[in-house]
Amino acid sequence: xxxxxxxxxxxxxxxxxxxxIDKSKALSERFNKDISLKYVLDIRDxxxxxxxxxxxxxxxxxxxxxxxxxxxxxxxxxxxxxxxCRRALKSGRHVVTSNKEVVAAVGCxxxxxxxxxxxxxxxEASAGGxxxxxxxxxxxxxxxxxxxxxxxxxxxxNYILTCMYQDRLSFDxxxxxxxxxxxxxxxxxxxxxxxxxxxxxxxLSSISYNKFVDYKDVKCMGIRDVIYDDxxxxxxxxxxxxxxxxSRNTDKGVTISVEPKLVPKTNMLAAVNSVYNAxxxxxSYTGDTLMYGQGxxxxxxASAVVGDIIDVLTDACKQSIPGFVNSNAVVIEDxxxxxxYYVRISIENHDNESDELKxxxxxxxxxxxxxxxxxxxxxxxxxxxTDMCTAEEFDKKLSDFCDITGAKAEYKLKVIN
Amino acid sequence: xxxxxxxxxxxxxxxxxxxxIDKSKALSERFNKDISLKYVLDIRDxxxxxxxxxxxxxxxxxxxxxxxxxxxxxxxxxxxxxxxCRRALKSGRHVVTSNKEVVAAVGCxxxxxxxxxxxxxxxEASAGGxxxxxxxxxxxxxxxxxxxxxxxxxxxxNYILTCMYQDRLSFDxxxxxxxxxxxxxxxxxxxxxxxxxxxxxxxLSSISYNKFVDYKDVKCMGIRDVIYDDxxxxxxxxxxxxxxxxSRNTDKGVTISVEPKLVPKTNMLAAVNSVYNAxxxxxSYTGDTLMYGQGxxxxxxASAVVGDIIDVLTDACKQSIPGFVNSNAVVIEDxxxxxxYYVRISIENHDNESDELKxxxxxxxxxxxxxxxxxxxxxxxxxxxTDMCTAEEFDKKLSDFCDITGAKAEYKLKVIN
Numbered sequence: 001x002x003x004x005x006x007x008x009x010x011x012x013x014x015x016x017x018x019x020x021i022d023k024s025k026a027l028s029e030r031f032n033k034d035i036s037l038k039y040v041l042d043i044r045d046x047x048x049x050x051x052x053x054x055x056x057x058x059x060x061x062x063x064x065x066x067x068x069x070x071x072x073x074x075x076x077x078x079x080x081x082x083x084x085c086r087r088a089l090k091s092g093r094h095v096v097t098s099n100k101e102v103v104a105a106v107g108c109x110x111x112x113x114x115x116x117x118x119x120x121x122x123x124e125a126s127a128g129g130x131x132x133x134x135x136x137x138x139x140x141x142x143x144x145x146x147x148x149x150x151x152x153x154x155x156x157x158n159y160i161l162t163c164m165y166q167d168r169l170s171f172d173x174x175x176x177x178x179x180x181x182x183x184x185x186x187x188x189x190x191x192x193x194x195x196x197x198x199x200x201x202x203x204l205s206s207i208s209y210n211k212f213v214d215y216k217d218v219k220c221m222g223i224r225d226v227i228y229d230d231x232x233x234x235x236x237x238x239x240x241x242x243x244x245x246x247s248r249n250t251d252k253g254v255t256i257s258v259e260p261k262l263v264p265k266t267n268m269l270a271a272v273n274s275v276y277n278a279x280x281x282x283x284s285y286t287g288d289t290l291m292y293g294q295g296x297x298x299x300x301x302a303s304a305v306v307g308d309i310i311d312v313l314t315d316a317c318k319q320s321i322p323g324f325v326n327s328n329a330v331v332i333e334d335x336x337x338x339x340x341y342y343v344r345i346s347i348e349n350h351d352n353e354s355d356e357l358k359x360x361x362x363x364x365x366x367x368x369x370x371x372x373x374x375x376x377x378x379x380x381x382x383x384x385x386t387d388m389c390t391a392e393e394f395d396k397k398l399s400d401f402c403d404i405t406g407a408k409a410e411y412k413l414k415v416i417n
Numbered sequence: 418x419x420x421x422x423x424x425x426x427x428x429x430x431x432x433x434x435x436x437x438i439d440k441s442k443a444l445s446e447r448f449n450k451d452i453s454l455k456y457v458l459d460i461r462d463x464x465x466x467x468x469x470x471x472x473x474x475x476x477x478x479x480x481x482x483x484x485x486x487x488x489x490x491x492x493x494x495x496x497x498x499x500x501x502c503r504r505a506l507k508s509g510r511h512v513v514t515s516n517k518e519v520v521a522a523v524g525c526x527x528x529x530x531x532x533x534x535x536x537x538x539x540x541e542a543s544a545g546g547x548x549x550x551x552x553x554x555x556x557x558x559x560x561x562x563x564x565x566x567x568x569x570x571x572x573x574x575n576y577i578l579t580c581m582y583q584d585r586l587s588f589d590x591x592x593x594x595x596x597x598x599x600x601x602x603x604x605x606x607x608x609x610x611x612x613x614x615x616x617x618x619x620x621l622s623s624i625s626y627n628k629f630v631d632y633k634d635v636k637c638m639g640i641r642d643v644i645y646d647d648x649x650x651x652x653x654x655x656x657x658x659x660x661x662x663x664s665r666n667t668d669k670g671v672t673i674s675v676e677p678k679l680v681p682k683t684n685m686l687a688a689v690n691s692v693y694n695a696x697x698x699x700x701s702y703t704g705d706t707l708m709y710g711q712g713x714x715x716x717x718x719a720s721a722v723v724g725d726i727i728d729v730l731t732d733a734c735k736q737s738i739p740g741f742v743n744s745n746a747v748v749i750e751d752x753x754x755x756x757x758y759y760v761r762i763s764i765e766n767h768d769n770e771s772d773e774l775k776x777x778x779x780x781x782x783x784x785x786x787x788x789x790x791x792x793x794x795x796x797x798x799x800x801x802x803t804d805m806c807t808a809e810e811f812d813k814k815l816s817d818f819c820d821i822t823g824a825k826a827e828y829k830l831k832v833i834n
Contacts (some may be wrong), residue, residue, distance in 0.1 A: 130703040293704070
């Protein structure tokens with residue numbers, strides 16, 4: 001018997017319980033082990049729900065039960081969840097978690113603790129929800145040097161950005177709609193300011209580059225300042241605006257950021273809409289590989305948790321995932337990195353100045369730059385996309401452009417090539 | 418020591434050799450096993466190449482060497498490759514292959530043979546090249562009931578279709594370009610008639626539905642009859658034409674086909690261009706999941722082979738992949754399945770008949786049907802998309818439409834919803 005306890009009967013935890021209740025028999029047959037759910041621990045009373053036969057509110061019952069071989073940690077927050085993971089691992093139980101805060105903050109400690117106790121610590125559901133990503137990165141692509149990752153790792157912000165463009169909404173209205181649809185929290189900061197995606201890209205980068213990347217080093221810029229007109233300008237020029245959680249592994253160190261960027265429509269990431277997530281990985285042998293699916297939601301996330309449980313069952317890769325426990329990555333800003341930039345400008349007395357602005361755009365930003373014209377709805381707003389330049393060059397050029405034209409730079413975004 | 422032999426030093430085999438030569442040290446350290454390449458067997462003389470230190474043309478040297486623990490089978494064709502797999506497995510060596518003909522034809526026999534000899538038979542590279550797909554299907558998504566797969570599984574045909582649309586080419590010219598670019602064979606039949614994709618979708622369906630699907634049961638329709646105008650009609654209506662290898666697992670049996678279909682631009686598969694492949698999997702818990710990457714090519718495919726080697730090394734999932742060795746799937750045509758259909762028609766004396774054809778389209782095919790107008794380049798060609806109907810209803814409605822209008826149906830494709 002291989003009995004399982006779930007700590008936290010919220011959205012993901014109850015989803016894991018659903019799958020284990022429905023599928024334990026089939027999984028036991030397929031993988032030739034006798035698995036079943038024994039406990040769902042929650043402080044809320046679950047009497048009268050389908051989880052009642054498993055429900056307990058006493059963690060000592062769970063930790064005192066020798067039949068429990070694997071503990072699923074699906075409660076949110078950092079401290080209590082991390083303590084549950086530690087205690088479970090020290091008591092010789094495997095731990096599977098969907099809690100990205102725990103993985104990003106103490107993944108290293110917990111991986112070492114798992115190794116010491118000859119059990120496993122797995123967290124496929126912590127980044128990309130239902131998308132198989134951590135296991136492919138760790139195993140299937142293991143012969144590659146992965147050198148770049150660009151992901152849409154937060155469903156809430158992708159939903160907001162998609163609605164803003166498709167329904168011509170302001171950020172505030174789109175956020176309210178997302179809250180009404182249950183896709184955004186009352187306090188949306190973790191999503192819209194990029195902190196959730198920052199943890200996920202730190203986790204994926206640690207695994208891919210095989211060195212620990214601290215989520216606190218991720219440069220974060222959220223989507224609060226995107227306006228509808230930005231989407232219109234971008235679409236007109238062949239781009240979509242997406243909140244990109246990205247990193248690159250260079251000789252000098254790792255660059256890592258979460259920020260809205262313009263993505264060309266020829267890039268698969270531009271086609272990722274609504275609450276869907278995707279991760280585009282560049283490997284030395286495979287070239288571009290993309291994995292796409294539901295990055296959140298009860299059953300998609302729960303199915304990733306159950307995938308980890310199966311991994312433990314089948315002894316697949318008895319080793320821990322190495323990324324976290326190796327040397328720390330040096331996180332840098334790559335000053336030599338070049339990019340095109342999108343700039344939204346405000347201009348007064350715009351009438352008939354279009355030719356002048358067009359000429360100034362090319363003069364200041366190079367032959368590959370293009371002036372995108374004024375907004376259809378507001379004649380005082382215009383936008384341009386520069387030619388390739390470094391961040392330092394860009395600042396200088398933009399300052400020149402504003403001096404020449406009298407325009408004021410309102411908003412700047414990087415453009416993915 | 419864990420020494421490896423490669424049988425077949427062609428494109429994929431030499432790619433595997435490249436990776437093993439470059440990465441054996443790093444992989445040995447990462448996975449804590451001492452692996453290295455010992456032989457590359459080929460009938461061609463490899464003296465003077467970088468593979469010379471490993472080269473042999475004597476298969477008895479390979480099979481007689483007890484240091485060889487794993488044999489990579491990268492030669493093409495069925496009979497010799499299958500014999501090599503059998504002999505390797507019987508002699509207690511693990512086998513990793515990229516040969517989809519072998520897997521589709523005798524995958525069941527070889528899986529059983531591996532089980533008998535307590536070794537493993539793996540074939541990640543046989544479908545989807547460098548895309549991690551077989552392992553995610555088998556493991557990560559194992560708690561899901563997968564009920565539908567739609568894939569772009571042949572890079573050659575996707576390249577041809579992409580060029581036809583983007584460069585306004587006929588099939589014949591696009592095929593010649595693909596041959597010149599090295600993306601299509603002199604005899605392109607296996608690709609353009611769908612037989613290559615048929616083997617791949619049979620493999621993926623067997624794994625996903627956990628029952629053996631015979632590739633000989635796959636209904637195959639290639640892309641030879643697609644004309645440029647079809648792309649133009651489809652694009653105008655918000656679709657892209659893709660060669661879709663698809664299957665569904667229903668209560669009554671498995672439906673499976675390879676055929677060009679219209680894919681709505683809101684579907685991620687519509688964004689897959691050039692030689693790239695992608696597989697969109699529908700699971701009961703995960704919903705839609707898509708994996709995208711290079712479906713062919715030396716190093717992408719080789720990296721999938723090396724992924725399997727690592728899988729053997731790390732004992733990940735010591736079990737064989739079960740799909741092939743279970744009961745055979747019943748392959749059916751689902752007569753109740755409904756779909757929209759695209760029809761290209763030829764009409765004489767088309768002038769000013771547009772209103773009549775539009776009215777007849779709605780009258781015959783329902784309110785959701787739409788007449789797409791005549792081709793810009795050829796006034797005698799027009800197209801329409803029907804409302805949802807079964808195949809039988811469609812035939813009847815189309816016959817009525819042709820009777821009423823005098824139009825002749827030239828080409829018919831299913832439309833993905």
